[in-house]
Amino acid sequence: MKILRIGAKGAEKPALLDAAGRARDLSAVLPDITAKALRPASLATLRALDPESLPLLPDNARIGLPWAGCGKFICVGLNYADHAAESGMAIPAEPVLFTKHTSTMIGCNDPVVIPQGSVKTDWEVELGVVIGTTARYVSEEQALSHVAGYCVVNDVSEREYQLERGGTWDKGKGCDTFGPVGPWIVTADEVADPQQLDMWLEVNGFRHQKGSTRTMVFNVAQLVSYISRFTTLYPGDLISTGTPPGVGMGVKPHATYLKPGDVMQLSIQGLGTQRQTVHAWNPELIDG
Template sequence: MKLMRYGAKGNEKPAIVDAGGKVRDLSSVLQDFTAESLSPGALAKLAAIDTGKLPVVDNPGRIAPPYAGIGKFICVGLNYADHAAESNLPVPPEPVLFMKATSAVIGCNDPVVLPQDSLKTDWEVELGVVIGTKARYVSEENALEYVAGYCVINDISEREYQIERAGQWDKGKGCDTFGPIGPWLVTRDEVPDPQNLDMWLDVNGKRFQNGSTRTMVYKVAHLVSYISRFMTLYPGDVISTGTPPGVGMGQKPAPVYLKAGDVMRLGVAGLGEQQQTVHAWNPELIDN
């Protein structure tokens, strides 16, 4: 299933994308997609619905994050060897973990707003893994059973804040609007191999990232198992699994960073596409 939400902030409605690509409203079935909607039992009930009887949404307008109440937003750094190389950093001996603030979460096509005094804001197309079942000290062999589904994430990063201003990476990763998620949550049954997904990202029509989850250093099952040793994973937690090469920071002969007016387009095979326009600091674009 491809599950999504649409509508203005604060008035989102749940929907499902049918086999023909039509958006079908689910408001008659449930009020909203939340973490509770991601359990195996809840997803089985949704899968049993005859989508042909649901109303078609011809113009969904704004596409919201695919579910409400995202819990932890956990990210994995330097998880592609070639991206580590372009960052002039070694491949880490264990997964590098950091957090994005949940206040960074926006819909897949919502405006991206540069922080005040931003100098080095960058892009990162990533595979997102959404937890559907409470996971604590799970084995790698069983780890994917705890996954509800997958999604596209743009792990937008302010590199000066992240690297040059001391402390943890979080300050460059958690800025408002720096976590576009969606357009859909694609359930696990539709992604038989999360390690065989092509991914790409364009800025102003130029292809910068063109990679595949095949080249991850630490695979999805390993990440879920590994992270569950350090914190309990709950339904609605999302893991952003790292980015392939081609980020702005790694461009030669000089880095390329985002500026107001730039347009990012990105996608992961089978999981949909995103498009964001970059704006100068404007709190109204964040709050409305």
């Protein structure tokens, strides 16, 4: 099942995709797709619906964040060995964790806005893992049972802020609009193996990233288990699991970064496609 939210910012309607890929309005069933709606019982209720009985939503409507009320946006760094190599960093012995502020989160096709003074804004296609049941000190064997579904994430990053401004990665990861998510959540029952998903990202039609979750250093089950030792994971929390090689920072002989007018397009097998246009600093694109 693919669930999403359709409509203008602040006025999104809950929806699911039917067999033909058309968005069906869930408003008569639930007021919104929230963290609570991602729990197993709620998903089972939605799964039992006949999509053909639900009203169609407009084909050209904005796709918003797939769910409302994400409590934590936890990310994993250097989780692909070849990306660590292009970054000039060692393969980690344990997962490298950082957070993105939930205020970074935008719809899959919303504008990405370069921060004031940025010179090194970069792209990263990543597999997102959406939590469906509370996870605290869970085993690797039980970890995937706590996952509601999966989605595409673009972990947009300002490399100067991240690496050259005196400390934590969060500075370069937490800027407004730096977390496009979606277009939808694909529920876990439809993803046979999250470690067998191809992924890619293009900028202006040139394919910079081409990889697979097969080459993760730490797989999804390991990550959910590991993270649950340090913080309780609740329904609606999001884990972004790292990126394969091909980021702008790694382009040889000279790093390449995003500029106004660039168009990013990215996809993960079975999880949909995102497309964002990059804009110069404009608070109206963030708040509007």
